Amino acid sequence: MKKLLQFSVFILLIAGIALSIVYREYISADALEAWVYDSGTAGPLVFMAIYIVGTIFFLPGSVLTLAGGALFGPVWGTFYNLTGATIGAIISFIAARYLAHDWVEKKTGGRLKSLKQGVESEGWKFVAFVRLVPLFPFNLLNYALGLTKIKLSHYSLATYIFMLPGAIAYTYLGYVGREAVAGDEAIIQKVMLAIALLAIVSFLPSLIGKLRAKPMIGVDDLKQKIDNNEDLLLLDVRSEQDYVGEQGHIAGSVLIPLEELSARIDELSDYTEKTVAIICRTDRRSAKASQILAKNGFADVHVVKQGMTDWNKKGYKTS
Numbered sequence: 001m002k003k004l005l006q007f008s009v010f011i012l013l014i015a016g017i018a019l020s021i022v023y024r025e026y027i028s029a030d031a032l033e034a035w036v037y038d039s040g041t042a043g044p045l046v047f048m049a050i051y052i053v054g055t056i057f058f059l060p061g062s063v064l065t066l067a068g069g070a071l072f073g074p075v076w077g078t079f080y081n082l083t084g085a086t087i088g089a090i091i092s093f094i095a096a097r098y099l100a101h102d103w104v105e106k107k108t109g110g111r112l113k114s115l116k117q118g119v120e121s122e123g124w125k126f127v128a129f130v131r132l133v134p135l136f137p138f139n140l141l142n143y144a145l146g147l148t149k150i151k152l153s154h155y156s157l158a159t160y161i162f163m164l165p166g167a168i169a170y171t172y173l174g175y176v177g178r179e180a181v182a183g184d185e186a187i188i189q190k191v192m193l194a195i196a197l198l199a200i201v202s203f204l205p206s207l208i209g210k211l212r213a214k215p216m217i218g219v220d221d222l223k224q225k226i227d228n229n230e231d232l233l234l235l236d237v238r239s240e241q242d243y244v245g246e247q248g249h250i251a252g253s254v255l256i257p258l259e260e261l262s263a264r265i266d267e268l269s270d271y272t273e274k275t276v277a278i279i280c281r282t283d284r285r286s287a288k289a290s291q292i293l294a295k296n297g298f299a300d301v302h303v304v305k306q307g308m309t310d311w312n313k314k315g316y317k318t319s
Helices: 002-022 029-038 040-056 061-107 110-122 124-132 138-145 152-162 164-182 187-212 219-227 265-271 284-295 307-313
Strands: 232-236 275-279 300-303
Touching: 029 040, 029 061, 040 061, 040 138, 061 138, 061 152, 061 164, 110 124, 124 138, 124 152, 124 187, 152 164, 164 187, 187 284, 219 232, 219 275, 219 307, 232 265, 265 275, 265 284, 275 284, 275 307, 284 300
Parallel strands: 232 275, 275 300
Antiparallel strands: none
């Protein structure tokens, strides 16, 4: 009976997502406005219901959020947007946990494995991080987090609180768009405020990356970790020429030049929650690489102070 119910819910989800893709072009701000106005005093409830369904079935959240700002203003629009998105996220979370949790326990790999490791290591803090820094698409992330062991209460609170900055910014943008069409005389000031809010939201990934950065480690500490066979990734971010050049490299290190790091980040997914030591000639490129890894969810990243220059100065072995 349980398997039959699970299968039925699964089919319903797949059918709903398929329909949302087929009829996506019909979901517009004008259509939402018509539905809300036709509902009278129940308009806010209708809008939140649409947002909930949209979140579950992968409707475009940006259209819904902008429409919320245009229809209800920056304050109530933010509340309705955030509430609808959170309830939809909770339902998606519960559906994924009920449908596939046991199967995922046996089959987990790749990016989902790193997400599970992040949740198990940091709990609600990891949820807060991925809500502020969009490592995964919003709708997909709701289902993916349902496959982890995080408590529903922690997931729900972290989702509501840490989606707030983005909700405020994009709701206000929708409100400003509506005011511009209406010919508001104070539109310039409102546009400037909207730009400021969007700038703050876009700056969050860099800020969070810096806050997650770990202290530098010296080459003596690195040598000790290597000698103790600690499970760490030694990431060399120099160019290929420098890697095999005069300074040499440390045996067992992985070479990914800084310029290629963002594009090759998935190659390091097994180390999302493990120690990563970044090395270059000194530590300038390493610091930039550290920020890239931190923004992509790596939790324990250290720059090796003075890199290969200090390693060679100490007389340690190179390849």
